[in-house]
Amino acid sequence: xxxxKQIRVQLEVLRYNPDTDTEAHFQHYDLTCPEEWVVLDALxxxxxxxxxxxxxxxxxxxxxxxxxGMMINGEPKLSCHSFVRDYEGTVIRVEPLAHxxxxxxxxxxxxxFMEKLKRVKPYIIRKDKKPISEGEYKQTPxxxxxxxxxxxxxxxxxxxAACPExxxxxxxxGPAALTMAHRYNQDSRDCGRAERQEVVATHEGVWECxxxxxxxxxxxxxxxxxxxxxxxxxxxxxxxxxxxxxxxGKSAGDTVSREKAGDIK
Amino acid sequence: xxxxxxxxxxxxxxxxxxxxRYLRYMSREITCIFIGAYCVLLVVGLQRLxxxxxxxxSFLLGLRSADSIVFHILALAAxxxxxxxxxxxxxxxxxxxxxxxxxxxxxxxxxxxxxWVVLSVAVLFLAGVF
Numbered sequence: 001x002x003x004x005k006q007i008r009v010q011l012e013v014l015r016y017n018p019d020t021d022t023e024a025h026f027q028h029y030d031l032t033c034p035e036e037w038v039v040l041d042a043l044x045x046x047x048x049x050x051x052x053x054x055x056x057x058x059x060x061x062x063x064x065x066x067x068x069g070m071m072i073n074g075e076p077k078l079s080c081h082s083f084v085r086d087y088e089g090t091v092i093r094v095e096p097l098a099h100x101x102x103x104x105x106x107x108x109x110x111x112x113f114m115e116k117l118k119r120v121k122p123y124i125i126r127k128d129k130k131p132i133s134e135g136e137y138k139q140t141p142x143x144x145x146x147x148x149x150x151x152x153x154x155x156x157x158x159x160x161a162a163c164p165e166x167x168x169x170x171x172x173x174g175p176a177a178l179t180m181a182h183r184y185n186q187d188s189r190d191c192g193r194a195e196r197q198e199v200v201a202t203h204e205g206v207w208e209c210x211x212x213x214x215x216x217x218x219x220x221x222x223x224x225x226x227x228x229x230x231x232x233x234x235x236x237x238x239x240x241x242x243x244x245x246x247x248x249g250k251s252a253g254d255t256v257s258r259e260k261a262g263d264i265k
Numbered sequence: 266x267x268x269x270x271x272x273x274x275x276x277x278x279x280x281x282x283x284x285x286r287y288l289r290y291m292s293r294e295i296t297c298i299f300i301g302a303y304c305v306l307l308v309v310g311l312q313r314l315x316x317x318x319x320x321x322x323s324f325l326l327g328l329r330s331a332d333s334i335v336f337h338i339l340a341l342a343a344x345x346x347x348x349x350x351x352x353x354x355x356x357x358x359x360x361x362x363x364x365x366x367x368x369x370x371x372x373x374x375x376x377x378x379x380x381w382v383v384l385s386v387a388v389l390f391l392a393g394v395f
Contacts (some may be wrong), residue, residue, distance in 0.1 A: 018269035074284060101270030109270050145365045164287060167275035211354065212290045227357035234358060 004034035056106035066156030076161035125192025150183035159215035175215035175225035182228035299343035
């Protein structure tokens with residue numbers, strides 16, 4: 001078996017102990033590991049061989065679970081998706097995801113995101129539920145493609161760490177949760193857009209977004225949250241025009257309900 | 266173990282130095298100042314025109330000054346950059362789906378550039394440049 005090439009890896013990891021610290025500080029770790037390793041492997045080696053007190057989250061090690069998001073040299077990345085060889089000869093600075101409270105070391109508190117995700121009702125809402133005996137709700141491939149990319153979100157929160165609007169205005173619902181709203185709004189089986197508009201079409205919703213576009217640049221699942229938000233701005237604007245500028249125009253919620261009921265085409 | 270989460274605030278006036286992509290964003294946004302200033306200049310021009318021939322000639326003389334020419338060059342550069350950044354992003358806001366496929370982004374952006382050129386030529390034609 002071929003021996004893997006070993007390289008020197010220098011990690012500078014942000015440490016914070018909530019029981020003893022008032023500020024976070026960097027701790028340096030020096031190790032040698034195969035160049036095929038990712039930053040998460042290096043952290044695991046540190047925890048196993050050098051410093052068992054180091055805390056970080058991870059699970060799948062294959063960029064699917066979204067647990068190991070960290071700031072690596074200032075960039076939000078999945079640590080299982082960041083090869084140490086790409087940083088050879090430099091110090092790799094590892095910090096917890098930006099814009100989230102640090103629970104301990106590299107572990108952040110995702111409570112705010114989870115709460116916001118719930119608020120956008122990220123599930124199919126039906127007006128008329130049919131019994132299972134009547135079969136599934138069918139969908140054409142074209143209808144699926146309308147929202148498919150948005151369904152690839154793994155809730156890793158890298159987009160929140162990249163979004164300066166979320167960092168500056170923590171009330172912002174944020175990229176991933178709003179993208180989830182769009183994903184279900186675009187789903188031909190869903191009837192819940194009017195309900196989601198109460199969260200989406202607000203100052204905390206899409207109108208807080210100034211289209212920096214960083215969310216889409218850092219997404220490891222190649223979702224394009226910036227596109228979802230801009231599209232929702234357009235539909236929300238049309239709602240506003242219908243409600244305020246067209247004589248007899250109903251509110252967004254009414255309009256959507258009437259559309260779904262077949263009153264207006 | 267107790268919960269005592271540490272919040273690291275974002276510096277409100279210097280956050281955009283943290284990453285080149287934020288500087289690119291700010292450069293796009295700052296172009297608005299020139300575009301806004303040019304709009305003000307147009308409104309002033311209209312006001313001068315309404316004030317009579319003497320006021321209008323004085324306004325035109327002011328436009329020929331070196332400062333005015335520098336401002337116009339900067340405003341034009343800002344407007345071109347501003348327009349290009351938005352045209353390049355149009356496919357995100359207005360994706361076009363045909364069947365199962367989406368029209369490629371460069372086609373949507375390209376269509377905007379074509380319309381831009383056509384309208385610019387039309388405006389120049391109406392202004393008597395050709």
